[in-house]
Amino acid sequence: MLDPRLYREDVDTIRRGLERRGAKVDLDAMVNIDIEKRKINGSLDQLKAERNAASDKIAQLKRAGNDPAAAEAAKQAIEKTRSLGDEIKAQQDKFDDLENRFREMALMVPNLPHATVPEGRSAAENKVVSEWGEKFSGPKPKHHLDAGKELGLFDFERGAKITGSGFPIYVGLGARLERALLNFFLDYHVANHGFTEISPPVLVNRQAMIGTGQLPKFEEDMYQVAADGLFLVPTAEVPVTNMHANEILDAAALPIAYAAYTTCFRREAGAWGKDTRGFLRLHQFDKVEMVMFTEPAKSYAAHEHLRTCAETLLQKLGLHYRVIELCAGDLGFGAAKCYDLEVWAPAEERWLEVSSVSNFEDFQARRANIRTKLDGKTQYLHTLNGSGLATPRVLVALLETHQTADGGLRIPEVLRPYMGGLTEIKAKKK
RNA sequence: GGAGGCGUGACCGAGCGGUUUAAGGUGUCAGUCUCGAAAACUGAAGUACGGGUAACCGUACCGUAGGUUCAAAUCCUACCGCCUCCGCCA
Structure with missing residues (x-):
């Protein structure tokens, strides 16, 4: 497998190497999947951060113990956070799917020839x-x-x-x-x-x-x-x-x-x-x-x-x-x-x-x-x-x-x- | 094949729903001490992805994959691996 960073930072190196081999790979599709994946990853991380913060708050409220106002606040917070979970799950599924697709494709990409390897087709x-x-x-x-x-x-x-x-x-x-x-x-x-x-x-x-x-x-x-x-x-x-x-x-x-x-x-x-x-x-x-x-x-x-x-x-x-x-x-x-x-x-x-x-x-x-x-x-x-x-x-x-x-x-x-x-x-x- | 137990960082090992930022130890690195070393003491230190010039911030990772939950190393299910006992075979 190639360094996944290459697909983001230096596709041309991959493209050149594959050309030297005469290998056919749909690089553009891979790059697009990677871009989409990262976009989702960003919003997904944000959603998770929100949920973690909410959970921490709930934990604090619960620790307050016998205060009925805190108990009520905790209940409300749990209610509010519930929907976050569904959204995270949906985004996560989308992300996993993209990642799997990228990985499947990446496993089919051959190695790049070393600089000293002579040119030639067969x-x-x-x-x-x-x-x-x-x-x-x-x-x-x-x-x-x-x-x-x-x-x-x-x-x-x-x-x-x-x-x-x-x-x-x-x-x-x-x-x-x-x-x-x-x-x-x-x-x-x-x-x-x-x-x-x-x-x-x-x-x-x-x-x-x-x-x-x-x-x-x-x-x-x-x-x-x-x-x-x-x-x-x-x-x-x-x-x-x-x-x-x-x-x-x-x-x-x-x-x-x-x-x-x-x-x-x-x-x-x-x-x-x-x-x-x-x-x-x-x-x-x-x-x-x-x-x-x-x-x-x-x-x-x-x-x-x-x-x-x-x-x-x-x-x-x-x-x-x-x-x-x-x-x-x-x-x-x-x-x-x-x-x-x-x-x-x-x-x-x-x-x-x-x-x-x-x-x-x-x-x-x-x-x-x-x-x-x-x-x-x-x-x-x-x-x-x-x-x-x-x-x-x-x-x-x-x-x-x-x-x-x-x-x-x-x-x-x-x-x-x-x-x-x-x-x-x-x-x-x- | 049957019954039971166990998989936690480089390694050993605690934790068995929410200040876990994964205790403690070993090993590693740096410093103090020393002529130098050992010992002792002090400190540092995981991987990946994303954001930022940077300090840093966010997310994920406790065998693997699912599930429950506002929240999972911790609970549930399946699978994989290791160990012990029994059976069978060499």
Whole structure:
């Protein structure tokens, strides 16, 4: 959520920011509601002040006790004040209605892009910031689906049988490899990057989903448990950020850095037909998410730090990747600035997004009411998060990058301790 | 699932219709004392919105949402959360 004061004091800033994003919002309607709301608020406050004064007088008269004249005066005052209550109630209802309408609209307004975010309307205009490692050379490896199937690492057909498409089953060494990746990610962040490990619920309530910005706008992308009014998390960002909702965090404890592994659930409602084959777009996948809470002045340094944390993992896995800086038009709903990490898949012959590192500034903190006391002032802090990392696409890149000549898979050194020392998943002899 | 208890400021905790301006304590900040610190003493200090150049004034906020009343932290209803006991299951 944006600072509500902006709608009164500097609508142009909002207008410009939304234009950069290409977001359509009826700002004029919001401004008008706000003006009307304030008008009513003024007269409402006045009415309440009158009533309070009258009530005080009544209290005084009553305290006079046995004086019959005072008792009579009190009776009359009560009679006179009664109608005030009705008027207050009517005005209050009008005010509440306007406020609710404003809030509903405000929750649908995306964050404003940071000044450093490049201009652009779509992913085509994103900027490549850096590239690490060398482009795969040599004969084109087998496609990850074929390679994985031959090695017996996963089973899409049976996953579809018990649930539907987009819900793969990991089998044998495939399951272990996935678990190895997650353990490596988590252990590495905790041991080397100072993150505290969190294992949160994967079902959350509506308020949490609003707090991080998934709702109300993206309800159709979320899996719901209707009977309990709960949602399956699309990312650990939701429970881990909202952990601190309605709290005032000790400034001395900042920055707070959490790393959380959860399964993630996404309906991908708007993505029919896109990447439906294989691992590239799943309804259920596993991810380690990094979440940070910082004081406002330090969030951009933290943003770079998070990006580095995610990059390190890819380097340790020996994967060729690049860093993308999203342009204004491609930014996610709540992000003020965002880097994507894309890993190269040599058989797929394209870059695959494996991490999205975003700074939300105070956008989520306002929604979830997460504050800190800084220099004697209570204020919203900044939240950030980034994947570190998501397994399916990393697995794809591993299968295609570290494939042996006969279709086996070399296990990167950092994963071997998690694979019982295994150095290679060998191709089955024909 | 059944019965009972409890949700109050950064934290603990009193208040259970009207001088509440939410007592008291802890913690925080400033001052006195001290070479400096601790202790002690004195004082300051909530958040949001609106009005005003400002001092300040008004309004709202005691888990959440309704209700009763001239007036609600206080009474009523529902919901949420926590605790205790019982039952059931691991």
